[in-house]
Amino acid sequence: MKRLLFALALTALVVSCNKEDQLPSVEFEQNFYTLYSRGTVEIPIVLSRPAPYELEISLLPGGDAVEGTDYVLSDWKISFPEGSSSATVTVTDIGMTAERGVTLTINAGPNYTVGTKYKTVIELDAEEELIYNFTTTGSALHEKVTATLTLEGVHSGTNFRAPEELEIPIVLTGNEAGYVVPAADKFVIAKGASSAKMDFTPADNIPRDLPGDVRVVLSVSGSRFHPGDRGTYTIKVESGIQVPARLVGKWVFDHIYDKDELELWFDEGKEDLTLLPLSNKDFTLEFSEDEETGVVTLTPGKTGDFAAYFTETTPIILTTPKNYSSEGIVLGKYTVQEINMFEAEETGAKSQVWTYYKIDANRAFSKTQKAVSNSVIAFRLTEQGGLDMQFRDYDTPPFGTVYWWDPQSFDADLFAFASLFKKAE
Numbered sequence: 001m002k003r004l005l006f007a008l009a010l011t012a013l014v015v016s017c018n019k020e021d022q023l024p025s026v027e028f029e030q031n032f033y034t035l036y037s038r039g040t041v042e043i044p045i046v047l048s049r050p051a052p053y054e055l056e057i058s059l060l061p062g063g064d065a066v067e068g069t070d071y072v073l074s075d076w077k078i079s080f081p082e083g084s085s086s087a088t089v090t091v092t093d094i095g096m097t098a099e100r101g102v103t104l105t106i107n108a109g110p111n112y113t114v115g116t117k118y119k120t121v122i123e124l125d126a127e128e129e130l131i132y133n134f135t136t137t138g139s140a141l142h143e144k145v146t147a148t149l150t151l152e153g154v155h156s157g158t159n160f161r162a163p164e165e166l167e168i169p170i171v172l173t174g175n176e177a178g179y180v181v182p183a184a185d186k187f188v189i190a191k192g193a194s195s196a197k198m199d200f201t202p203a204d205n206i207p208r209d210l211p212g213d214v215r216v217v218l219s220v221s222g223s224r225f226h227p228g229d230r231g232t233y234t235i236k237v238e239s240g241i242q243v244p245a246r247l248v249g250k251w252v253f254d255h256i257y258d259k260d261e262l263e264l265w266f267d268e269g270k271e272d273l274t275l276l277p278l279s280n281k282d283f284t285l286e287f288s289e290d291e292e293t294g295v296v297t298l299t300p301g302k303t304g305d306f307a308a309y310f311t312e313t314t315p316i317i318l319t320t321p322k323n324y325s326s327e328g329i330v331l332g333k334y335t336v337q338e339i340n341m342f343e344a345e346e347t348g349a350k351s352q353v354w355t356y357y358k359i360d361a362n363r364a365f366s367k368t369q370k371a372v373s374n375s376v377i378a379f380r381l382t383e384q385g386g387l388d389m390q391f392r393d394y395d396t397p398p399f400g401t402v403y404w405w406d407p408q409s410f411d412a413d414l415f416a417f418a419s420l421f422k423k424a425e
Contacts, residue, residue, distance in 0.1 A: 024048050026057055026106055027115025033091075033122045035071075035102075036224050038155045039129030040092045043104065043120060045078055047085045047112075055080040055111055059089070062103030063121070070096040071122075073104075096124040129154040131228045132168070132220055138234030141180065141202055142242070142353045143332025147218060147233045149187045150195040154226075162189045168225060170198070174216040179203045179237050187220065200235060201332075210237065242335075242355040242381055244296035244316045245289050251387045251421035253283040253304060258342040265414065269402035276399050277305030277365070277417060285389070285421060287316065298359060306417075308367045309375075309391065311360050319358035322376045323392045323410040327351075336378075340390060340418040354378040356392065365397040378416075385423060390416035 025048035035041045045057070056079050065071055074090040091102060102122040106114050135148040149168065153160035166189040172180060181203050187196040200218075218233040256262065256278060263273055283304030289296045300310035321328075321336045328338030329351070337351045344350075361375035376393035394415075396407050403414050 023111065023113050024051060024055070025113045025115040027117040028104070028106070028120040029117070031117050031120050033120060034125045034223065035091055035093050035096065035122050036125050036127055036129040038093055039224075040090050041122060041223060042088050042090050043122070045087050045089065045106070047080060048115065050083050050085045051080040053082050053111075057109055057112065058107040060105040060107050062105060062119075064100035065096050065102045066100075067102075070094065070100060071102055091122050093124060098124050098126055100124075125224075127224065128156060128160070130160065130225050132225050133228040133230040134218075134233040135230075136233070137230055138215075138236065140236040140353060141200060142335045142355070143201065145200050145235060145331075146197050147200065148195060148197050149189075149220070151189060151225075152194070152228075158194075160194050161192050162194065164191050165189065168196075169221045171219045171221050172216055173219070174214075176210075176214045176237055177216050179206050179210075179214070180216045180235055202237070206237065242379065244287070244318070244357065245294070246381065247287040247316070247379060247387065248289050248296065250284055250286040250424040252424050253280045253306070254386070254420045254422050256280070256342075257340065257418045257420065258346040261345055262342055262414070262417075266400060266403075269400075271400060271402055277308065280304035280306050280419070283307065284424070285387070306419075309361055309365045309394065311362065311372055314360040317358045319356050319376060321354075321356045321378075323412050324354070324378075325412045328412075338412075340416055341413045343388070343418045352380055352388075354380045354388075354390070361394065363393075363395040365391075365394045369398075371395060382420075387421040387423070388418065389421060390418050392416060 027046060029044040029046055033041050033043060056077060058077050061067055067073060072092045072094055078087045078089060080087055101124070104120050104122070106118045108114055130151045130153055133150050135150060139145040151160055152158045168187040168189065170182060170186060172182065179202060181201050183199040187198055189196050214237040216235045216237055218235060219227065219231060259278060263276070263278070266273060266276060281304065282301065283306050284301035286299045287296055288299070296316050297313055298310070298316045299313045300307060318334045320333065321330055324330070324336040325338040325340065328336045330336050331353065335353050335355050337353050339349060339351050356376055356378050358374055359377055360372055361377070362370055362372050363375055364371040378390045378392050380388040382388055392412065393410065396404055400415060403411060
């Protein structure tokens with residue numbers, strides 16, 4: 001009889017142990033969390049495996065802080081739906097001090113076991129929680145983009161100023177994040193400031209045929225920092241700068257931007273409008289690449305006033321920006337972010353990125369005079385599939401003398417003749 005009772009007891013113990021082994025274990029993800037002044041902190045609670053059925057646990061309060069006076073907990077009872085393995089509670093500061101902390105303990109229950117991290121401590125950091133924004137939503141990356149991050153306090157608002165140097169780690173996400181090279185791994189807000197800038201440049205391995213819709217998203221990390229309305233900065237990655245090979249093909253002149261306004265300027269200056277190179281119907285630009293050398297050659301059409309500037313054929317080579325708009329921002333060795341005033345007037349566009357090239361051209365810009373040597377021209381591939389062109393460097397031409405009183409002064413708006421070309425069908 002004693003043996004039978006012992007066997008039954010042993011069986012019951014084994015069944016009990018097996019049942020306990022089958023129960024999910026519940027614990028906090030961490031044993032310690034920091035709560036920033038007037039802020040919130042999320043406390044993850046995890047199961048050792050997905051809940052086999054809807055599971056409910058309860059939390060026990062502890063510590064010197066008083067719930068409802070010093071802090072608020074989102075809920076004291078946590079539900080795990082069947083199949084889930086994590087849940088979150090939120091602690092919100094409403095009056096805590098550094099001297100008082102919160103302790104949360106997972107209460108034991110019949111349908112789960114309590115793991116080793118069954119208790120977590122939340123302490124206040126007197127520093128204020130901060131909201132971050134970028135000044136713009138993003139930009140296209142050619143040679144360089146600069147992102148500006150601004151901070152405001154949850155409590156102090158736009159009056160926030162860093163009491164000491166503040167570091168904010170960055171995060172780059174997207175399948176092609178490796179194509180973007182940040183100048184540092186964190187924004188650094190100087191003491192007394194509330195904003196910082198960071199430069200981003202293209203990696204060396206960006207392929208020429210990279211799709212045009214590649215985007216890398218910049219954000220920041222850290223429990224103290226929360227995104228505002230512009231909490232991410234999108235970097236549109238293109239194939240680096242517009243290398244000459246990207247221009248290959250035949251382009252047909254479409255029109256000069258805001259031609260009527262341009263004519264008005266010269267007419268008010270008592271200029272002979274017939275001298276201006278404004279008649280360019282059927283003028284073409286054809287770019288071809290030598291497969292062996294990679295050199296791209298430009299062959300212009302012979303019809304139209306622009307033909308007075310171009311030579312019959314010329315290699316096209318990336319070069320240093322020259323005579324860019326007064327408000328232009330140089331982005332690197334070959335590109336400038338700017339906008340011609342006549343193009344802006346017609347399209348309403350904001351600053352665009354132009355790439356500069358060196359070519360052999362008739363610097364006299366005349367049908368009767370020839371002065372062929374190096375000149376500078378700017379091109380930009382538009383998002384609509386067109387090609388924008390601007391002249392940026394030639395000698396005093398036979399037109400526009402009223403605006404070219406200084407032979408050394410090249411007006412990037414009046415003498416660029418910003419024009420749109422379309423790809424030949």
